[in-house]
Amino acid sequence: MEPANTLRQDGESKGGILAHLEKLETQMNRSHKRFEEPQRAQAEASTLRTRIHKLRLLRDKLRAEVKQRQARIEASAASAEPDQTLETSEQEVLETKRENLKAILQAYRFTGLSGKLTSRGVCVCIHTAFEGNLLDSYFVDLVIQKPLWIHRHSVPVFIPLEEIAAKYLQIDVQHFLFSLCEHLNAYAGRKYQADRLESDFAAFLAGPLQRNSLCNLLSFTYKREPGGQSFPFCARLLYKDLTVTLPTDVTVTYQGMDALPTSWEEQRVSHENLFRTTSLHKVFTSFAGEGGKLDMSLLP
Structure with a gap:
């Protein structure tokens, strides 16, 4: 009977090693993704800076041409x-x-x-x-x-x-x-975020998303984990400045309890900060990517 026990133990040991290797590979893939995102953001920022510089040069050139044309008009009018x-x-x-x-x-x-x-x-x-x-x-x-x-x-x-x-x-x-x-x-940016929330993250929502025509007032109820038993949060996002795509006022409350445990209250505050500084669909992308948990790396 001892050889059979030895084989079973070896099999369990190999299975544990394989599971550990898969876990390490998953962690490595996540690390690579987090490493690549800042590089991509830096490249996009560099491209935008170059484009802004070119446009500013063109703007200055156009201003100079307009001034010259106005001067010619004034000289012609005087004579x-x-x-x-x-x-x-x-x-x-x-x-x-x-x-x-x-x-x-x-x-x-x-x-x-x-x-x-x-x-x-x-x-x-x-x-x-x-x-x-x-x-x-x-x-x-x-x-x-x-x-x-x-x-x-x-x-x-x-x-x-x-x-x-x-x-x-x-x-x-x-x-x-x-x-x-x-x-x-x-307006297009706010509408895009609201549309993405409804189409891609409906599993997180506990009820319909409420929004007005300008999409500068959004309110919705959501759960921290899609399909979970956790009580829902209620979010209200107000964009007072109609030229911005991030809300100026954010309120997150909760339903189902008179008082939250400390850890859940910290989650509520973190959610408010994240909604205030990150695109709406990216917040829920973070929730989905972390199994419903808040990705603290997105916080400023």
């Missing part, structure tokens, strides 16, 4: 007849605005803004994106007259287009387009 001066000046101002718009489109073509000249003026197309994902596109058809005005557009009604136009369109077209891009990209 013209009074009646001709007014007519020529208005025409050249409109022509200058048209050229400025064309230059702006050229400068921003790498940042999601493109367009084409039309018989009335220019049609601008704004392409939104979030974290490298291309999202919806919107257009604004501008008529270059005095004053400038919007002929038609596809901007959602809940984006404050009229307010932005009243503030910037007549005095700074570039600022108008930049502000509109900010609002549209932020």
Whole structure:
């Protein structure tokens, strides 16, 4: 009987070694992933810095050209007849605005803004994106007259287009387009995060996600572990600034208990900090990747 016992013990020993090796391989794979993510982030940051530097150089060049053109217009106006001066000046101002718009489109073509000249003026197309994902596109058809005005557009009604136009369109077209891009990209980013939460992490949700049209107010109930028996947390995310994709106010409460154990209260506070500093879908990616536990490495 001793040989049989020896074989069984050897088999159990080998099985334990294999299980330990698999555990070590899993830990090594996780370590590699965590090591690769900072490198990828650094590469993306370097690319963005290079792009920003090029755009700034182009911006400075365009500003210099605009100043030269304005100086020529002023010199021409000073030497013209009074009646001709007014007519020529208005025409050249409109022509200058048209050229400025064309230059702006050229400068921003790498940042999601493109367009084409039309018989009335220019049609601008704004392409939104979030974290490298291309999202919806919107257009604004501008008529270059005095004053400038919007002929038609596809901007959602809940984006404050009229307010932005009243503030910037007549005095700074570039600022108008930049502000509109900010609002549209932020809205697209917030909507993308909410859509991802509903589509990819429904198992964590205890009930439907509540959101308004602007996606700047989100509320949902979720469990720390999908399908688990743990009591649910209730989250309320408010984005007061409509040009941001991270919430300005976060409240996480809990249901089912009058008071939480210390460890669970720490989890609640950690969740609030994570929602405030990390994209919504990435928070739940962390939960899923860690078997429902909070990945503390994502905290600032």
